[in-house]
Amino acid sequence: MTIEKMDDFFAKRVDAYESHMLNRVEGCREGYEKIAELVPSDCKNLLDLGCGTGLELKLIFEKFPNLHVVGVDYTQAMLNKLRKNYPQKNIDLICGDYFKVDFGKEKYDCAISFQTMHHFSSESKLALYKKIHESLKPSACYIECDYIAEDLKEEKFLFAEAEKMRKEENISSDMLIHLDTPCCVETQLRLFSAAGFAMQEKLWQSWHTAIFKADVL
Numbered sequence: 447m448t449i450e451k452m453d454d455f456f457a458k459r460v461d462a463y464e465s466h467m468l469n470r471v472e473g474c475r476e477g478y479e480k481i482a483e484l485v486p487s488d489c490k491n492l493l494d495l496g497c498g499t500g501l502e503l504k505l506i507f508e509k510f511p512n513l514h515v516v517g518v519d520y521t522q523a524m525l526n527k528l529r530k531n532y533p534q535k536n537i538d539l540i541c542g543d544y545f546k547v548d549f550g551k552e553k554y555d556c557a558i559s560f561q562t563m564h565h566f567s568s569e570s571k572l573a574l575y576k577k578i579h580e581s582l583k584p585s586a587c588y589i590e591c592d593y594i595a596e597d598l599k600e601e602k603f604l605f606a607e608a609e610k611m612r613k614e615e616n617i618s619s620d621m622l623i624h625l626d627t628p629c630c631v632e633t634q635l636r637l638f639s640a641a642g643f644a645m646q647e648k649l650w651q652s653w654h655t656a657i658f659k660a661d662v663l
């Protein structure tokens with residue numbers, strides 16, 4: 447198996463990306479519908495982490511035509527496509543690593559992420575979820591749709607395999623690579639709670655794709 451850097455992986459596949467997600471990735475099409483339904487009705491400012499080409503924004507913009515979106519993504523080619531997809535929309539784009547980008551404090555009514563968090567360790571996700579929590583206004587929420595592991599056993603196995611591959615290929619732990627290490631539902635809920643969210647729940651699941659909602663208060 448060839449290990450690819452995160453941005454190289456997506457830049458190489460950008461042209462076929464949307465059709466792949468909509469037609470080949472189980473649960474995605476329905477996930478986009480569900481996440482749009484869950485964005486709170488009074489949402490004005492939305493943070494979208496790993497926004498890619500903005501597939502999740504299509505139905506969200508249908509519901510909130512005047513929404514202001516800040517989208518963060520590591521792959522410039524994906525953001526270029528997003529800009530072409532939504533030329534008239536109020537979107538600020540940041541090309542960067544969401545583990546490093548400053549989101550600010552109490553700025554957003556809602557934060558979302560779609561199919562982007564399943565490459566990272568629980569420790570790094572915990573730090574990120576704390577940062578997301580801080581960026582949200584009181585009574586706002588974070589909604590995550592992601593690929594999940596079947597159970598803790600599978601989660602541990604996938605992390606151990608990834609660790610082994612990094613060692614074999616001499617890849618440092620801070621290099622962003624495209625390798626699937628999904629967490630199971632229990633780990634996800636524990637991380638949201640540890641990050642300071644007042645309430646967290648899994649609202650939907652289709653096979654290995656799940657949607658979680660974590661409320662600030």
Ligand SMILES: C[S@@+](CC[C@H](N)C(=O)[O-])C[C@H]1O[C@@H](n2cnc3c(N)ncnc32)[C@H](O)[C@@H]1O
Nearest residue numbers: 496497498501519520521524543544560561562
């Ligand atoms: C599978 S795509 C999902 C894109 C979009 N959310 C969607 O559902 O179509 C994952 C995206 O996450 C981005 N990504 C992965 N790790 C990232 C990181 N650490 N910081 C910012 N973006 C990241 C990738 O560049 C890619 O565009």
